[in-house]
Amino acid sequence: MVAVIGVVAGLMIMAVVVRLIENRFIYFPPRYPEGFLPVAQYPFRFEDVWLTADDGVKINAWYVPNPASRKVLLMFHGNALNLGQDGTGRLDTFARLGVNLLEIDYRGYGKSEGTPHEAGLYRDADAAYRYLREIKRHQASEICIYGHSLGSAVATDLASRRECGGLIIESAFSSGREMARRMFAIPLFHYLPKTKFDTLAKIRTVRAPILVIHGADDNLIPMSMGKALYEAAPHPKSFLAVARAGHDDAFITGGERYIEALRQFVGP
Numbered sequence: 001m002v003a004v005i006g007v008v009a010g011l012m013i014m015a016v017v018v019r020l021i022e023n024r025f026i027y028f029p030p031r032y033p034e035g036f037l038p039v040a041q042y043p044f045r046f047e048d049v050w051l052t053a054d055d056g057v058k059i060n061a062w063y064v065p066n067p068a069s070r071k072v073l074l075m076f077h078g079n080a081l082n083l084g085q086d087g088t089g090r091l092d093t094f095a096r097l098g099v100n101l102l103e104i105d106y107r108g109y110g111k112s113e114g115t116p117h118e119a120g121l122y123r124d125a126d127a128a129y130r131y132l133r134e135i136k137r138h139q140a141s142e143i144c145i146y147g148h149s150l151g152s153a154v155a156t157d158l159a160s161r162r163e164c165g166g167l168i169i170e171s172a173f174s175s176g177r178e179m180a181r182r183m184f185a186i187p188l189f190h191y192l193p194k195t196k197f198d199t200l201a202k203i204r205t206v207r208a209p210i211l212v213i214h215g216a217d218d219n220l221i222p223m224s225m226g227k228a229l230y231e232a233a234p235h236p237k238s239f240l241a242v243a244r245a246g247h248d249d250a251f252i253t254g255g256e257r258y259i260e261a262l263r264q265f266v267g268p
Helices: 002-026 090-097 118-135 150-161 176-183 199-203 223-232 255-266
Strands: 047-052 058-064 072-076 100-104 143-148 166-170 210-215 237-242
Touching: 047 118, 058 090, 058 118, 072 090, 072 118, 072 150, 090 100, 090 255, 100 118, 118 143, 118 150, 143 150, 150 166, 150 199, 166 199, 166 255, 199 223, 210 223, 210 255, 223 237, 237 255
Parallel strands: 072 100, 072 143, 143 166, 166 210, 210 237
Antiparallel strands: 047 058, 058 100
């Protein structure tokens, strides 16, 4: 009996410790000036804007205008990235789509205030959506939501709660619990963190077209997770497997086929 009580007490202490420090192991936010270039060195014109989440945290974002289109791609980047770094990669590539773009730095990333946590990231996404609707006057049907890796969980949560013209998720994981199970070979450990990121459950409630993209050689998040999300998603939906692509390079490895798939999905 004493041994059982000791085991239970140990598990309770472990649970408390894990929940106190888990955000340090989940988020890797590069802060300004890391990754940022002088504005003139970016190959596209953008508006540097500040958004306020509903808990008062100030969030930095870049809006890339395209007057020829009413469509806008609302972008949520992956972990360990900020706007400055994504500006020379994915954001630069997506500027070729011929639509408006808005990408945010989550709280604690880049120049944004605060520290990252699950509920906070969802508030940051709401602030971005509000900005497009209230300030830029985009209709909900004109907003297509995109998320890569960590951003896929943020994008899916937003699309499950807000009307939008479409959802694109790339290199997406099914849930935070499944990622914890994959990364930590400790029995029952995946039940300890409070962070959920339950994309698999939320994607079932999205009422917009869905495009799931995954690199065939993704060694961080297996394509089986992307396929599970695709299977759970309601119609209309499509799946793009990018041959020879890893976790972060599908937009490069996929070439024109990748860009054309996004262009067809988002529309003119």
